[in-house]
Amino acid sequence: MASTERRGHERSASAEFNRVDRAVQIQNATERLRSEMLNYVTNRFEEFTSEIKKAAKMPLINEIVPPNELASISKVTNEKISQTIASQQSVDVKRSSSAFPTKVFRMRSSILTELLEVSHIRSIRQIFISILVLLVLQVAMTDLFETGSVDFRFDVIRWNFSNLSTCLRLWFILFFLTCTMVYYCFHFWAYKRLSLIPIVSSLSPDTEAPKKKTTSLMIFDGFCLTAYCLYIGLFLYFPVHFILEENYPIVTRMIVLVEQ
Template identity: 95%
Template sequence: MAATERRGHERSASAEFNRVDRAVQIQNATERLRSEMLNYVTNRFEEFTSEIKKAAKMPLINEIVQQPVVLPSELASISKVTNEKISQTIASQQSIDIKRSSSAFPTKSFRMRSSILTELLEVSHIRSIRQIFISILVLLVLQVAMTDLFETGSVDFRFDVIRWNFSNLSTCLRLWFILFTLTCTVVYYCFHFWAYKRLSLIPIVSSLSPDTEAPKKKTTSLMIFDGFWLTAYCLYIGVFLYFPVHFILEENYPIVTRMIVLVEQVRFLMKSHAFVRENAPNAILYGKIYSQQIKVEDVEDKVNDSPKEETNGIIPHTPCPEFSKFLYFLFAPTLIYRDSYPRTSSVRWNFVISHLIQFAATNLFAYYLFYRFCLPVFRHFNSEHVTVKIFVLSILNCTLPGALLLFCAFYGFLHCWLNAFAEMLRFADRQFYSDWWTATSWSSYYRTWNIVVHDWLYTYVYRDCHKLLGVKYRLVSMYAVIFLSACVHEYIISLTFGYFYPILFVQFAVLGFISMLILPQRTQNYAFNVFIWASLFVGLGMQMCLYSIEWYARQNCPRYV
């Protein structure tokens, strides 16, 4: 037994020695191979360098040290020239950096993406918040019904205000169709005529001799032609602004139908300007290519090297796009014109019907909020009731309803309405808003609350003002955006209610801009987010209170001329 164990130990020991011996042999072979490869590479490198030295006939190092390459006088002149070149290079680089900082604006890129709420509502915890609002709507309807049942013995869901607001819906739709027809015919076909007609006024470079005066005459005619159509475009904007307003005031439209006409009027104007602003540079560039003033290769190099602003990185193949592209743009839920957009493969009609039903329910919710919390408070408001105590309490009482109306406007229009139209048109980019509820500054709130309008203001107002005024007047360009947005909001509100009461304008263009300058632009302090929410609630309460007081004061108080 002992002998067997001894033989087993001897076999295992010999196997271990053999394994170690093989490992040592492999290591030695590897070291020999590495040393041989290093020697071979070193020898080949020395032979290569010696051949290069012989071919170049390089002098010895002693000769290089003894003989100066450059005389002291030549060295001084070279140093002077070098310093001048370096300073010129630095100055040119600084100017290039300034130009890039003033001209390199990010452009709107469309890609397939869903709205944030669409993704968040996939989570059951977030979806329960929507169910809470639905239950509040049901309770409001039951409250109105039970109150009528106990007081009058019958149920009245109080649709009288809705019937009054939509009493002339057919006239409103006819006016909308007129605005739509004017936009389709006047804007597109006039632009089409201008883009193609100006080609005949551009002198062809290859067919002209330097002695003829035809180039000067054609250039003058082209300038007059372009100036005439620019003036006609400005006149069209004025006429398009005047006649719908004259019509709704002449016919005495109710509040809701007035707002529908005014919002659609502004939307058509923004769409028209986007179409003209995007395609006018393309038409001018196409004319230069057509007249052989520039070559297609130069345009391709410029498109590849420069920021893609004027042509969006696309060389125009026609001076004016097809009417079908313009027609799709008029209904697409975006205000930035492109010849094509990312599209989905099919239409989910269940998705469309669901969002349209939610849009109608949101409007009904907003109506009952207004009817329950606004009308009873301000319906009998007149000059005898106006005291500081009642005024302050009215603002505080309107804070919560105003916040709920804000949520209704956001969810109903920016989410449900735009997503429904995007689905019907297979429009794939659904980023109509961002996470504005996490904003810690007014600038981030303005950028993320309504991305559709913000993109238009940034692309066609801020960038153009920035190019015209320069980097020094960046603050002026920023205020131009805020001022224009405040003016358009006040224009819609004033004509909707029939009186000028610039509460929204002061909050937007004055207080909002001052807050943007005072508050930090980028911070992660959640106290600023609380401040934004509190400011929104108080501001909405003030708007709801003051506009309602003014409306019913004009209804109840005697008029003095």
């Protein structure tokens, strides 16, 4: 019994000693950290004050450079600044006085690509593909059970693409007219009418010239509008006339009509 009590007292004494020792270690570490921080702050403050003293002892630019040279330097600097401002103003004036604004082109995905990024649109596409496959299989199985052979009716496909060479020639003519005649006519109209726009100035007393230019501009715009309407009418009439006269199949008709 006495030995058990002695062991308990020894354990409690050792635990108390360990706790006191840990507290002393923590206190010593805290004091060491405090002294290190104080030394670091003191050193940095001394370096800062020494740098300030060195900067205060540096001579001014007026003491190094003579007054006449300083005036010439400031004059050259002012001239360069004025030239830069003038060039920037001239660039701004050119940009503002240009006939057409500057366009910025950037690459972007097509509408179909953006739509297919949506999961619902992809699901609808898969549904249509599945329906098409099922229809093909249904027709094939029906022909197989009824006639004993599968007839995919390739003759119908060949018939739809008959007169393809004539259709492609007509399509090329339409495409060529759109890319050459319409573009260059529009280019001519857009730049020619700039010279016909009346410019009214408060310094010039002549007011007849702006009126003549206004009349010429109206006549020119009316003539170009009439020519454009005539082109649209011919562009709609002649392809349909050739389609009906040659009796094009469905696919070749769609090629021409889509080009319209």
